[in-house]
Amino acid sequence: MSTFKTLDDLESGQRVLVRLDLNSPVEDGRVQDNRRFDRHATTVRELMEAGHRVVLMAHQGRPGDDDFVSLEQHADILAEHVGRDVGFVDSTYGESAVEAIESLEEGEALLLENTRMTDDELPEESPEAKAETEFVGTLAPLFDAYVNDAYSAAHRSHASLVGFPLELPAYAGRVMETEYEANTAIASREFDGRVTMVVGGTKATDVIDVMNNLGDTVDRFLLGGIAGELFLRAAGHDVGFDVAGMDLFDDQWEANHGTIESLLDDRGDQITLASDLAYEGEDDERAEIAVSDIDEKDRGYLDVGSDTVSEYDSVIRDSEAVFVKGALGLFEDERFSKGTVGVLEAIAETDCFSVVGGGDTSRAIEMYGMSEDDFGHVSIAGGAYIRALTGEPLVGVEVLSRD
Ligand SMILES: Nc1ncnc2c1ncn2[C@@H]1O[C@H](COP(=O)(O)OP(=O)(O)O)[C@@H](O)[C@H]1O
Numbered sequence: 001m002s003t004f005k006t007l008d009d010l011e012s013g014q015r016v017l018v019r020l021d022l023n024s025p026v027e028d029g030r031v032q033d034n035r036r037f038d039r040h041a042t043t044v045r046e047l048m049e050a051g052h053r054v055v056l057m058a059h060q061g062r063p064g065d066d067d068f069v070s071l072e073q074h075a076d077i078l079a080e081h082v083g084r085d086v087g088f089v090d091s092t093y094g095e096s097a098v099e100a101i102e103s104l105e106e107g108e109a110l111l112l113e114n115t116r117m118t119d120d121e122l123p124e125e126s127p128e129a130k131a132e133t134e135f136v137g138t139l140a141p142l143f144d145a146y147v148n149d150a151y152s153a154a155h156r157s158h159a160s161l162v163g164f165p166l167e168l169p170a171y172a173g174r175v176m177e178t179e180y181e182a183n184t185a186i187a188s189r190e191f192d193g194r195v196t197m198v199v200g201g202t203k204a205t206d207v208i209d210v211m212n213n214l215g216d217t218v219d220r221f222l223l224g225g226i227a228g229e230l231f232l233r234a235a236g237h238d239v240g241f242d243v244a245g246m247d248l249f250d251d252q253w254e255a256n257h258g259t260i261e262s263l264l265d266d267r268g269d270q271i272t273l274a275s276d277l278a279y280e281g282e283d284d285e286r287a288e289i290a291v292s293d294i295d296e297k298d299r300g301y302l303d304v305g306s307d308t309v310s311e312y313d314s315v316i317r318d319s320e321a322v323f324v325k326g327a328l329g330l331f332e333d334e335r336f337s338k339g340t341v342g343v344l345e346a347i348a349e350t351d352c353f354s355v356v357g358g359g360d361t362s363r364a365i366e367m368y369g370m371s372e373d374d375f376g377h378v379s380i381a382g383g384a385y386i387r388a389l390t391g392e393p394l395v396g397v398e399v400l401s402r403d
């Protein structure tokens with residue numbers, strides 16, 4: 001277990017700088033409410049009620065992507081969950097940010113602009129290098145304490161996550177504490193029966209990197225989403241278009257095809273790929289095609305097909321534990337929700353031990369009328385949770401635990 005300090009150790013009346021993970025789906029420019037807001041609201045409310053001056057940092061999207069937007073809407077959504085006003089300033093550490101921080105009263109909260117809009121936040125560098133950035137050097141002297149609640153971003157060595165804890169007394173927030181304990185406990189748990197991992201989502205690089213290390217814990221991987229399409233492409237099928245505006249597929253293919261090919265060579269018998277896929281037909285209805293019938297790369301696929309869902313359903317019903325990392329399709333559109341909802345319902349209906357992770361995947365549970373009570377643990381983390389399952393330390397947690 002980690003040795004980090006928690007909010008129970010924080011003295012009263014502090015000026016506290018808090019890192020949240022409010023990274024959310026953005027549809028037509030509108031930030032979508034999701035579990036990250038209500039989970040982090042617990043930490044923010046506790047700090048406000050304790051009379052601290054609370055300044056919040058978070059990121060949204062990656063520079064160049066469609067979902068790389070301001071945090072202005074996030075402040076309003078968060079305020080609704082906290083039940084108190086949360087101010088917003090459209091600067092991360094510029095003059096207006098410093099002025100707003102200095103004029104904050106006890107019990108008030110303020111959200112700063114998207115950390116990734118500063119040059120210092122990215123790219124990944126050592127905590128020591130990040131601690132020396134202008135971003136950290138400007139803000140740290142304005143605070144008494146730093147709280148990291150962003151477990152789901154703790155695998156990134158970015159300034160707001162690893163620089164501040166070297167400069168300020170550092171504490172874990174309530175979400176960090178809960179997620180860390182749950183995911184660390186899961187990593188060391190042993191199962192007698194079959195352990196299955198459903199792998200999907202769009203951030204294929206995060207998951208492919210760790211699949212080899214999970215190969216001894218996990219008996220069977222069921223693939224879908226963009227990650228699954230990369231595997232199908234490596235297996236010789238003509239699938240995989242970029243998802244408009246997100247530049248996902250080709251970059252991820254370049255970065256990962258070598259690893260995927262060796263995974264298929266070394267662990268092919270543990271990996272099940274979709275046998276059919278779904279797409280938008282001419283009449284805008286869901287249409288399906290067997291993977292063996294795809295002979296040219298002429299369309300994008302948005303879900304796994306019905307035969308695949310049945311096959312995955314049987315594997316899940318015969319498993320003792322099921323871990324989910326990422327959605328199997330574009331479930332936000334009901335036509336392409338069958339894969340994601342199918343595996344989640346199979347898990348919910350059996351008494352297997354389960355963990356569902358992926359920033360967006362946890363949203364599907366509520367969206368399709370399922371209950372979180374039917375799952376062992378619903379994590380708001382994707383990449384961080386899957387890395388934790390391998391037992392690999394997360395840099396953001398590691399710096400919190402330093403003396
Ligand atoms: N075939 C696909 N095409 C487009 N988007 C997809 C596809 N499969 C999954 N997705 C999207 O991936 C997102 C899943 O993200 P999530 O489950 O949080 O995993 P990640 O951690 O990879 O972001 C969902 O919002 C879903 O719409």
Ligand SMILES: O=C(OP(=O)(O)O)[C@H](O)COP(=O)(O)O
Binds near residue numbers: 381382
């Ligand atoms: O949403 C996140 O990760 P996740 O989708 O793996 O849960 C985190 O906010 C990290 O974001 P990043 O993967 O752009 O660094």
